Amino acid sequence: MRRQASEGYVSEIQTSGASDAIETVVRHVLRDILGLSEAQVAGFDRETELFGALPELDSMAVAGLLTEMEDRLGILIEDDEVDGELFENFGNLVDFARAKAAA
Amino acid sequence: MIRSYRFDGNDELCLQHGPDTGVRLLILPPLFDEANRVRHLMVETARTLAGHGIASLMPDLPGCNESPVPLDNASISLWQAALIACAEQLGPITHIASIRGGALLDGALGDLPRWRLAPVKGGQLLRTMLRTKIASDREAGITSSSDALMEAARTQGIELAGNSLSPCMIRELDAASPGQGSAMRLARFADDPLEAEARIAGAPLWLRAEPAHDPAMAASIATDLAGWMRG
Numbered sequence: 001m002r003r004q005a006s007e008g009y010v011s012e013i014q015t016s017g018a019s020d021a022i023e024t025v026v027r028h029v030l031r032d033i034l035g036l037s038e039a040q041v042a043g044f045d046r047e048t049e050l051f052g053a054l055p056e057l058d059s060m061a062v063a064g065l066l067t068e069m070e071d072r073l074g075i076l077i078e079d080d081e082v083d084g085e086l087f088e089n090f091g092n093l094v095d096f097a098r099a100k101a102a103a
Numbered sequence: 104m105i106r107s108y109r110f111d112g113n114d115e116l117c118l119q120h121g122p123d124t125g126v127r128l129l130i131l132p133p134l135f136d137e138a139n140r141v142r143h144l145m146v147e148t149a150r151t152l153a154g155h156g157i158a159s160l161m162p163d164l165p166g167c168n169e170s171p172v173p174l175d176n177a178s179i180s181l182w183q184a185a186l187i188a189c190a191e192q193l194g195p196i197t198h199i200a201s202i203r204g205g206a207l208l209d210g211a212l213g214d215l216p217r218w219r220l221a222p223v224k225g226g227q228l229l230r231t232m233l234r235t236k237i238a239s240d241r242e243a244g245i246t247s248s249s250d251a252l253m254e255a256a257r258t259q260g261i262e263l264a265g266n267s268l269s270p271c272m273i274r275e276l277d278a279a280s281p282g283q284g285s286a287m288r289l290a291r292f293a294d295d296p297l298e299a300e301a302r303i304a305g306a307p308l309w310l311r312a313e314p315a316h317d318p319a320m321a322a323s324i325a326t327d328l329a330g331w332m333r334g
Contacts, residue, residue: 032310059242060136060264061312063234067227068310079237079248 022073022101023094029068030090033061046091051084062087075100108162108189115185116169117193120149121158126197126332128152128159129190129212131205134228135266137309138167141202143316144308144324151325157332160196162189164208175260175267179225179275183211198332200324203309204228206281216286218328221307225279229253232263253277288331290324301327 031041034056051057057065066077077100086096107114121127132138132145149159164182166174190196190212199209199217206222233249240247252261256273268276291299292306305320 032307033312035306035311035313035315056312058312059238060235063231063238063264064310064312066234067231070230071227079234082234 022097025072026069026090026094026097029065029072033057033065033068044090046089046094048090050089050093051087057087069097073097073101075103106160106193108185108192110165110185110188111172111181113165113171115163115165115171115189117160117162117189118146118149119158119160119193121153122156123158125156125158127194128157128328128332129186129194129196129199130159130161131186131199131201131208132161133202133309134204134207135232136264137203137228140309140311140314143314144321145202147316147318147321148324148328151321152328155325155329157329160189160193162186162193173267175269175272178269178271179207179279180271182208186211198328200328207276207279210282210284214284214286216288216331217284218288218290218301218331219281220290220303220324221309222281222289224281225276229263229273229276232266235264236261290327301331303327 027041027044030036030044030050031038034054051062062082066082069075070077075097081096086092104119106117106119108117109115130145130149133141145161149161152159162185163170164177165172165185166177186208196212196215199212199215200219201209201217201222202220203223204225206217206219207225209217209219230249233252236252237247237249253273255261256268257270260267260269260273262268288300290301290303291297293302293304303320304323305317308315308317308320
């Protein structure tokens with residue numbers, strides 16, 4: 001499902017400026033976990049690599065990120081929905097959050 | 104000044120700042136790993152409050168910081184009992200301020216005026232710790248689930264993210280949520296769209312992957328607390 005979404009359609013995340021509420025929440029969670037500035041996270045686009053590219057994003061940080069996303073988006077993320085692909089890039093994470101929030 | 108209070112046959116340390124008279128604040132930091140990430144912020148807040156002429160106590164909870172007791176003896180109810188002992192010996196306490204999981208303990212002294220920043224349910228803290236366990240299990244080639252881990256933890260206890268948690272702690276933490284009170288002041292960050300009585304300039308440092316400090320945030324918290332406590 002998620003794979004289709006990320007490959008198949010053009011998401012709203014095109015440039016750093018345009019964003020919807022869910023994308024903004026995901027951006028802000030990353031800002032708060034990684035201690036980045038507003039300008040730095042505003043520069044994230046679909047292809048911005050996360051896990052592996054950001055050394056601060058270890059398994060502890062990922063755990064905090066998931067719980068924080070649940071809290072701020074009012075969603076529930078199951079254990080088996082979490083895999084490496086989810087954190088591959090910013091686009092995947094936002095697509096996942098969107099799909100969960102819409103469900 | 105470093106004081107101590109007697110609890111359960113041990114001396115537990117307690118940071119005391121400010122004058123000996125007047126209103127006195129009990130400061131309850133977040134729980135577990137989150138406490139480490141905001142230690143600097145909490146101490147600086149207490150120091151800044153002292154500069155405003157306001158006294159505060161920030162006790163070590165049994166099993167945390169310098170406590171001689173292992174964490175696996177601790178539980179939410181034990182921590183609340185320790186706070187009662189601390190208040191009796193080093194108080195009286197007139198107000199309580201907490202961040203995150205600290206709010207799970209702030210009813211220990213009855214219906215005192217309480218200030219909270221980002222209060223959180225115990226289940227949410229547990230969930231994050233379970234996730235780190237699942238992730239490390241996965242790296243070790245073990246497939247685990249939150250449900251299975253919790254089922255075992257309720258009877259045998261569990262070690263999560265370096266914290267040894269007893270069955271009692273697991274059950275109490277899972278059920279714990281910030282209690283109600285007649286005089287509450289909820290604080291949120293300036294950019295948080297939700298309603299709040301107080302606005303704090305800063306960021307949720309307890310989430311940071313790399314611990315950081317924010318002196319402006321400590322000042323912002325202290326200013327709001329001082330105004331609130333003076334009524």
